[in-house]
Amino acid sequence: MSGLTKTRTRTPGASPAATKPQDTSGPPFWTIRRRDVLAGYLFIAPQLVGVVLFVLVPVGLAIWYSLNDWNVFSGGQSFVGVDNYAALADDPQLPSVLGATVVFCGGVVVLNIGLGLLLAVLLNRRFRGATFFRTLFFSPVVVSVVAWTLVWGFLLQDNGGINGLLDTVGINGPNWLQRGDTAMLSVIVTQVIRSVGVNMVLFLAALQGVPAQLYEAARLDGAGSRVIFTRITLPLISPTLLLTAIITVVGALQSFAQIAVLTSGGPELSTTVLVYYVFQQAFEFNHIGYGSTLALMLLSFVMLLTLVQWQLRRKWVFHEQ
Numbered sequence: 001m002s003g004l005t006k007t008r009t010r011t012p013g014a015s016p017a018a019t020k021p022q023d024t025s026g027p028p029f030w031t032i033r034r035r036d037v038l039a040g041y042l043f044i045a046p047q048l049v050g051v052v053l054f055v056l057v058p059v060g061l062a063i064w065y066s067l068n069d070w071n072v073f074s075g076g077q078s079f080v081g082v083d084n085y086a087a088l089a090d091d092p093q094l095p096s097v098l099g100a101t102v103v104f105c106g107g108v109v110v111l112n113i114g115l116g117l118l119l120a121v122l123l124n125r126r127f128r129g130a131t132f133f134r135t136l137f138f139s140p141v142v143v144s145v146v147a148w149t150l151v152w153g154f155l156l157q158d159n160g161g162i163n164g165l166l167d168t169v170g171i172n173g174p175n176w177l178q179r180g181d182t183a184m185l186s187v188i189v190t191q192v193i194r195s196v197g198v199n200m201v202l203f204l205a206a207l208q209g210v211p212a213q214l215y216e217a218a219r220l221d222g223a224g225s226r227v228i229f230t231r232i233t234l235p236l237i238s239p240t241l242l243l244t245a246i247i248t249v250v251g252a253l254q255s256f257a258q259i260a261v262l263t264s265g266g267p268e269l270s271t272t273v274l275v276y277y278v279f280q281q282a283f284e285f286n287h288i289g290y291g292s293t294l295a296l297m298l299l300s301f302v303m304l305l306t307l308v309q310w311q312l313r314r315k316w317v318f319h320e321q
Contacts, residue, residue, distance in 0.1 A: 059299070065292035072286060084293040096269040097277045100184065101253070104273050107188040108195075108252040113244055115192065116199030121229075123200070124207045134204070138197035145194070149261040152190045153177070156262070180270030183263050187271050191258050195251065199244045206240035207233070235318040242313050249305050253298065274298050 066084050070077040088094060123134050140148060155161040156176040163173035176186045210233060218228050234241075256275050259265060265272035265280065272280075275298060282291025 059296075062292040062295050062299075065288055066290075066296055068289050070288040072288060080289065084289045087290060088293065088297070093269060093272075093277075097272050097274055100269065100271060101273045103184060104188060104255070104271070105249065105252040107184075108191050108255070109245070109248050111188065111192045112196050112199055112248050112252075113241070116196045116244065117203050119196065119200045120203030120207055124204060134200075137200055140194045141197040143194070145257040146261060148194050149190065149258050152186075153262050156186050177263055178267055180267055183267060183271050187258055187262055190262065191252070191255055195248075199248065202240050202244055203237065206237035210236045238317045242309065242317050246306055246309055249309070250302055253302055253305075274301070 067079060067081060068077050069080045069083075119137055123130055123137075157163075158175040158178075162176065166173040174182050176182045214232050214236075215228060218232060223231070253273075254275055255273065256279065259271055259273060259276045260279070263271040265276050274294065278291050278294045278298060280291075281287045281294060
């Protein structure tokens with residue numbers, strides 16, 4: 001039997017591995033992960049394009065203009081380095097402008113947040129006509145800023161509707177827009193009345209998200225309305241407080257139309273806030289370089305205040321670590 005061994009014939013140059021097909025394609029390129037990443041980038045692409053075109057590019061141009069002396073009418077442009085930044089220290093009007101900015105922003109932020117929270121607390125209750133009053137207080141938000149300000153400009157004139165209403169009760173009203181103290185007050189109140197509806201709606205949404213069981217448990221323990229509001233309501237709506245604070249501060253620093261239409265920064269510099277001063281220097285006095293420098297100062301203030309509020313959230317915002 002040993003002589004009957006089987007012999008195998010092998011083709012010269014052939015190997016067993018050559019008879020098996022080899023997969024040289026590798027893993028597919030468009031994996032699920034890569035498709036998801038591409039879809040994510042496509043969704044955020046419009047926002048990214050908007051940020052680049054309307055934020056990064058203008059900021060970059062403002063930085064470049066601040067380093068130059070540019071005359072728009074003659075077309076001449078010369079590099080001056082940091083001369084425009086050094087001019088900030090020599091500007092005699094800048095302290096008054098910054099002071100008016102602080103007063104305006106402080107008044108708008110305090111009144112807007114305080115009044116918005118008060119209206120939200122009052123309108124969060126169930127009573128007849130609650131929907132009507134919510135709509136009434138929110139309606140100025142959808143009105144054009146210029147149209148709203150023009151109407152208030154007529155009402156605040158010396159012989160306008162506000163003084164006419166005061167005359168009916170024996171009060172001789174002032175010329176609201178021609179005196180420094182009353183002009184600033186008028187601009188602040190006009191801005192607050194128009195924009196308080198946004199904060200009111202945000203606070204209403206936050207109040208309606210507070211669990212009613214917490215209020216019931218607090219009342220069973222004998223807690224009063226003041227304790228319930230300070231110990232339960234405020235901590236639970238503190239994230240919304242942070243949001244409204246940031247929105248209101250940024251909006252106050254960017255308020256331009258109200259100043260331009262009502263007072264044009266006057267009388268003197270009493271209502272000339274920083275954003276209006278940027279407009280004056282750049283487009284009225286044709287100091288594009290110095291106006292760009294002031295615009296960058298305004299941007300720095302907005303970023304600094306936003307960063308400070310964001311960092312302080314851990315101390316007074318509930319659920320923040």
